[in-house]
Amino acid sequence: MEVTIGVQHLPREVVVETEEAADAIAAAVRKALPDGVLELTDTRGRRVVIPAQHVGYVEIGTEEQRKVGFGSL
Known part of the structure; x- marks a missing residue:
């Protein structure tokens, strides 16, 4: 799961894959x-x-697995 954290006074977000x-x-x-x-x-x-x-904020990603492949479902 990807967690994005906005930190004050930093130009970039901190991204943690956990x-x-x-x-x-x-x-x-x-x-x-x-x-x-x-x-x-x-x-x-x-x-x-x-x-x-x-x-500043914390964005918690979804727990769903990403779909891989070229076919449409």
């Missing part, structure tokens, strides 16, 4: 805001830590 469920990511975001940091782990095991006061 295997966590959307509900788990949303819970982590809710928990991080009063605590001070948002921490996620990507598919390669790297941890991304962002100070919560600088988070």
Whole structure:
């Protein structure tokens, strides 16, 4: 699942590809805001830590698998 995080005073978004469920990511975001940091782990095991006061928005992608191929369904 792809998570896009807009951070204040940065020209680019932070994009994290993770295997966590959307509900788990949303819970982590809710928990991080009063605590001070948002921490996620990507598919390669790297941890991304962002100070919560600088988070502008969090976009959580869908859990659907992408369709591959040239045929139309």
